[in-house]
Amino acid sequence: MRSIWIITKRELQSFFDSLIAYIMLVLFLGFSGFFTWLYGSDIFLVGQANLESFFNIAFWTLFFFIPAITMRMLAEENKTGTIELLLTKAVTDREVILGKFFACFILVAIALAFTLPYYVTVANIGNVDHGAVWCGYLGLLLMSAAYISIGLFTSSITNNQIVAFLLALFIGLFFHIIFNVLSSNLTGFMGQLFNTLSLSAHFESLARGVIDTKDIVYFLTIVGIGVRLAEMSLAKRNLTN
Amino acid sequence: MDIKIEKLTKTYGTQKAVNDISFEVKTGEILGFLGPNGAGKTTTMKMITDYIAIEAGDIKIGGKSITKEGDRLRRHIGYLPEHNPLYQDMAVLDYLEFSAAIQAVPQHLIPARIREMVKVCGLNAEKHKKIGELSKGYRQRVGLAQAMIHDPEILILDEPTTGLDPNQIVEIRKLIKEIGKEKTVILSTHILSEVEATCDRILIINKGRIVADGTSETLRKQSQGQELVTVAIEDGKKEEVLKAINGLSSVASIEATGPNHYEVQSKPDMSIKRAVFTACVENNWVITEMTPHVTKLEDVFRELTA
DSSP, X not given: OHHHHHHHHHHHHHHHHSSHHHHHHHHHHHHHHIIIIISSSOHHHHTSSSOHXXXXXXXXXXXXXXXXXXXXXXXXHHHHSHHHHHHTSSOOHHHHHHHHHHHHHHHHHHHHHTTHHXXXXXXXXXXXXXXXXXXXXXXXXXXXXXXXXXXXXXXXXXXXXXXXXXXXXXXXXXXXXXHHHHHHHOOHHHHHHHHHHOHHHHHHHHHTTOXXXXXXXXXXXXXXXXXXXXXXXXXXXXXXX | OOEEEEEEEEEETTEEEEEEEEEEEOTTOEEEEEOOTTSSHHHHHHHXXXXXXXXXXXXXXXTEXXXXXXXXXXXXXXXXXXXXXXXXXXXXXXXXHHHHXXXXXXXXXXXXXXXXXXHHTTOGGGTTSBGGGSOHHHXXXXXXXXXXXXXXXXXXXXXXXXXXXXHHHHHHXXXXXXXXXXXXXXXXXXXXXXXXXXXXXXXEEETTEEEEEEOHHHHHHHHHOSOEEEEEXXXXXXXXXXXXXXXXXXXXXXXXXXXXXXXXXXXXXXXXXXXXXXXXXXTXXXXXXXXXXXXXXXXXXXXXXX
């Protein structure tokens, strides 16, 4: 546990030292704030005291921002060779992956925490469904966790950050839209299957304010698979032929 | 802690990087690991540090197998990899703190360990800089500092003195020698004089196999066998000198290398200096120079690995 936290701390420090964290926070808040309050189907246009427009825009901004955060996590270590030094310390492969996972997760959580004033503002101008708001935040966090694990996996299989970024977007795209589109175009078992696989379907159900074990299990399963695959990809160095 | 390597093998594709090698390093011993590029030194070191898995054979550290207890054994190993990969964006002190913490140095001991490493590795002037801003020599020192920060019982150093200036090289060698008194050290290098200056024992590896194992002295003797002496003899005619020396029972050959200069080689395991001297005295020739040739480690190395 201690090793995971040490790695998480180092990664967070590196985020804040290298300006990545600040750029990410400013861009995320800028985008989400602009579309929540000023433009498009913003809160004033909708005219309802809820954060649905914010959740909709965060759903998309996080989709693009998370691969940008995760892309360097292992790809850079692979490229510079620091992974060798890290893995010959008293840590396991899993601790390395989890340490990096939590660093990204905390950064996203910080970004989301900065949007809490939106919630306070909306709560002051109307009757807010508090449960729905918290569920929405939970949904965003779970979705972020899922994309972070996918991003970590793609970062682990290459030493090129751009490849890691694009690959994470590519895989993410299936969960984000493609499964959803397929599920609405198909009927019967296949339709049901794609609906179950679609991340947006599970997110929407959470954002409506319904906490269903199915949704939680769905997100945690993606996290589990992503982390495990990243771990396996690190262990690839042990293969002989 | 002793290191015992038993029939270690590692294949990359069709190439055997390490081929059935066995050796042992005892506590308080500094082992110099020599070999041409691609001989399997780095692969062996990566297996000892548990970075890559062992294909066949075993590595035992303090009697425990690294394949079974690698996670726990790594705590006792300090490793400086070949290209000294470091987090460029971290400050030296932060990096050392991170290295100490991750090697499970108790929190209250970390500041003292960092202070000691900064002192020992001469990092005081640069300790607040980011690693990316340091010169190559200083980076190498940071690499050494992180390898030793948790006071490991085993040190594996892959070319530790590359990029250091001559003063630093002397200091680092002194440091390694000091550490080697109580700990187990394996260091690989291309600089043969370094091995002679620091190591108690030398292991030469070529194409994945061990080709020589012993002190620099024994290795030289092994390859030497015959004695080779350069002599300058004055007052004698060339033909006469050649004839007289060649007639000695212990001499295998003599060759004129310049005016009055000859190179004399003995028969295996025989000494020729006395016999040459006596022959010159008998003929009233004057010896103005007699230099025995010492086989250099370079020669031994080339002979074994060419």
